[in-house]
Amino acid sequence: MIILDDLDKKVLEHFRGFVVKKDLVGIIKGGANVPAFVLEYLLANTCSTEDEDKLKEGMENVKTILRNHYINPEESSLIQSKLREKGSYKIIDKISVELDSQKDKYWANISNSNIKKANISDELVTNHEKLLLGGIWAIIDMEYDPLITIGTTVFPFVVKEIRPIQLSSFDNNKVSQKRNEFSKEEWKKLLLRSAGYEPYSEGLDERKLNLLLCRLIPLVEANFNMVELGPRSSGKSYIYKEITPYAILISGGQGSVAQLFVNNTSGRVGAVGLWDTICFDESTDKLFKDRDAIPLMKDYMESGSFSRAKGGEISGSASIILNGNINQPVETVLQTSHLFSPLSDEVNHDTAFLDRINLFLPGWEITKFSPQNFTNHFGFSTDFFSEVLKSQRKITYYDALDKYFSLGSHLKQRDSKSVRRIISGFIKLLHPNGEYSKEDIREYLIIAMEMRRRVKEQLKRIGGMEFWDTNFSYIDKETQEEIFVGLPEEKGSSLIEANPLAPGVCYTATSDGDNNTLVKIEVVALKGSGKLNVTGTSSTEVKENIKNTFNYIRANEKTILNEQHSLSSYDLNIQVSNIMGAAIHGGIGSAVYVAIISAIYKKNLKAGLAVLGNVSIGGAIERAQNFADKVTLLSENGAKTVIVPMDNLSEIPTLPTTILGKTDVPFYGNSQMLLQKSVLGE
Template identity: 45%
Template sequence: MDELSQKLNMYFPGKVVRKDLTKKIKEGANVPVYVLEYLLGMYCATDDEDSINDGVEMVKKILAENFVRPDEAEKIKSKIKELGKYTVIDKVTAKLNEKKDIYEAEFSNLGLKNVVISPHYIKQFEKLLAGGIWCILKMEYYYDEEIRGNVSPFQISSLTPIQMPNMDLEDLLNQRRHFTKEEWIDVLIRSIGMEPTQLEYNVKWHMLERMVPLVENNYNLCELGPRGTGKSHIYKEISPNSILVSGGQTTVANLFYNMSTRKIGLVGLWDTVAFDEVAGITFKDKDGIQIMKDYMASGSFARGREEKNASASMVFIGNINQSVDVLLKTSHLFDPFPEAIANDAAFFDRMHYYLPGWEIPKMRPEYFTNDYGFITDYLAEFFREMRKRSFSDAIDKYFRLGNNLNQRDVIAVRKTVSGLIKLLYPNGEFTKEQVEEVLRYALIGRRRVKEQLKKIGGMEFYDVHFSYIDNETLNEEFVSVPEQGGGKIIPEGMGKPGHIYTVSHGKSGMIGVYKLETEVVSGSGKFEKTGLGTDREAKESIETAFRYFRANNKNISGTISVTTKDYLMHVQDINGVGLTKDLSLAAFIALCSGALNKPVQSQLVVLGSISISGTINKVEELANVLQVCFDAGAKRILLPMTSAVDIPTVPPELFAKFQISFYQSAEDAVFKALGVE
């Protein structure tokens, strides 16, 4: 045993189990981890190798004899009948038969239905009514000729959920003091079956973040990433208090409240509801997404005449099929969500954390631990008990949040901080440095959400420069998101002649980046344009540019010919915000650049537009437009002189990011764009 395993056995006797035992038996028995470890905890909670081997054999024997495999259901039913009594392990679900005024149980693997179950089990274990729970049951068989058609002859003489009967939280809080922060992180990660010594430090934090919805009420987490990184494992196998909705399709009645039976849905019965494969999330009801948004924001929802409250956290898990770079260039990191949600900024604004699944390695055998960790059921009960506590004010003693965070951002960051502190420092004992580490991690995950909201919702979400301020020194520290750096729309280096970028307001009202590509070939003066669809204003804007080009090209250069060349122009709406009416100046420069076979300066964005007479139009919402230019990768900006009055509205740190040239006329703009002064 390594030192950490020895410590665990010393301070948590009987509550830890060797995880390789779970793994060994799990491969041969299709039972959830918490079922297995409940049994291993009963028979193998020791460090004596012989006792462990005997215990493992005992568990195997119990599983072999009592665990019901679906294909052996008839054999087990026969045993119950012939022996009169028999113990089984199965998943049991109950429902009320109001016609007979009794509760009836259904056995998942045994295939039994309509077995009468005592109401006191229902009162004790409400989850029997929602999704069911794994139990060890003593079954009896009693056949009565007189009532044979109405009642099942199978009877439940005793039922024990495969969960820990009680949890001494105070004991855990006291024993936590014997472990350093690093040791405790490793204990938690080993408890979910992973081997921390094989994981990088930031991956360990991501593993902890996956646990936050289990300890924090009404927490909304999104994790998108490649396949095979173990995204759904913790919600499916580790905790009996969470449910994984596979496939994504559900109904409002199932998830929230069933009006006809007057029963609350999954959010009222489970601590965490995880949606596997977000791409498939669909509601049969039209108002499903709206009710979900309401619930994610407030923890309550209205059905019928009343408002219901629930505390379940929501987890959204899905696969990213392209590389993150491609996603960032072409759309946003929430793109895998279904169409009904994918561009709904209000839905994503309710996410408290975006966990970058692409930073977690694909699971290989060496990532699974062979050492000791908590029995998952003990871990699950610890998580559940911690839901009753809160550490959302943990940062206030040392730090305050910067002014770029709005109320939703503050709530998100505080919830993440609270959840991570419950996991790492459940006894509330932590230093300033430790809380700062948690705070930085929380800010990064919420900023990742905000960066994507900026792409979806535009101007409303431009305050993304998240920071926190030290109460003592008043130093302000900013946090950045790793994805910001790479994947810029406007690449470095010189482009091709006739290619140019502009930034303006699209049809949707959002600000977008547009690329104009021009080809000049021998011909008779024709002008063809593509990529404009049926957008009348964009077409007129390009036509204006070509008419102005035809009339004024000699002011640029005597070598330009309009009659012996054909001009082909393609317009690309890179952000998908709808075409813009402000393409005229960029199109004019693109035509000149193509005609002269001379590229514009590298990483340049042209702002502003011209009328047919050459009048320059100023840029609307200059600060927001420059922010989009910066995010797209622009280094040089060509700005109309008329916009100089708006410069005070631009934050100085943003303005300083660019090399800015002012132009007085369209011709002036061409010379400056081509670098000809």
């Protein structure tokens, strides 16, 4: 019995004839090595229904067509015999063509039927150029003519007609109009079901769904370059192999100049001009057959065109995807090398090549799929779905973010271009009607910055100072607030984040002489009347520290704050959190001071910042007790900079050299110096 959810009903109401129940493909496919888009092309015409009887009838019809016309490799001799006996036969198979230059003739090779050197007209080849680049799945009218000979050799098989398995016509307006009938959540679910996934099934949370959507961006964005490294069986190449006839999968080491770019003999443009997406599978092995393919690929990835001596400038729109397996935990790779290291040696240290990658998808986060992760609900048939994706390639939302946000200073031209194109891709996927909100753009902007920053962080590891600007941020045009976007894997096991700290956040350490504690201070400044609210601690000593710091700022606000930022205009909520260790003790005043000022001014603090010391009610800077223990604790938990009181200067020799090697320890003698050394950009 078919059980429909609300989305199934809505999908059938608005897209009947263009949707299929996705589990039917698996039921029919059985052992047949036929791509999903071939099956769904047949299914959509007869099985786009919730009526169980009609569904069964449609499935039987498809089974009959496959039984009679789809060729399994083991049936190749039988099909050749049928062709000989009947004189003509219709088959469903993959057909490719090669040029025999010695005979000045094209030959067709029909994959599963094991027919080599079938006769095919020049006209058919001209009309279907992809035959020369890996081939296409099609319904093929074959004939058998034993009178065709070259010399004494008989070449009896003839390709008379080819009908590629894809929609004959497509109206994108229908999709953009119908999108208005669905919420963003419903549309996202429909897209993912159309790709075969069941959203929110076990292990597929919101984060992973967004990563799966990233796999679709090269299909809607022309000339988009992406890398995905992850474990085996996580579906890295599934999208490009199964759900669209507009993508080609190239095995490692197979990419030649003639196949990819241009055949110098015939002048025919290669795969970059004929496919929407080229996916290099197993990019951890050798990528290219010819060495001179690499400079051409760099050229092409940068501009969408390349130059050859004979033909001048040649353009293409294919997106480039490099997929590969990553066999070690990410933490291990990052400790010893960089995340591009699993790629082929031809490119994994070539910063000019790698900098052209727009999006680095963390495939290690996408776990191996289990049966419940695949949907049994309705989704677009893959031939329709592939047309929906293809139709979006002509549109761009490159400037969509400019209405609401601007990009931070660390994003260079290639970073900005990549971020904009990822956002454009998400809009095309989720808002084909062109209607989106500020919060939609913010969501896509954060994802986009992460995906491009991952490229930049690895380039920094390989190329050093040239790629040093990795603190990616965006500025909300309405509030002028600057927000920094980090990477999950860069945080590693550190408790103190390696990115610029948000306004109001600062780290410190406390000690009772024997036990040390890592402490996080968070201050939220709201418009109000000067109230102070402290949470997270019951220690009288800690509360006294905070109160003294607050009173010091209030007594000196004319010099510390300007007239627009009087403490009496704000209510301060201060949260003190024990991140690690024993009870929280005193000596946190300086960190509280920095957190309060940055919260009021909405200023980010430096990446991985911690502050030691205390500010007395009179403004004196008090020495940090147990100096070496505290600095070591902070450094080992990710602090990049620990600002300490001048009175601790004499204790520097007590710090281990390993700590000084990875953590900066500047000193401050007063509250003004403390701010100058804490605030980002100061």
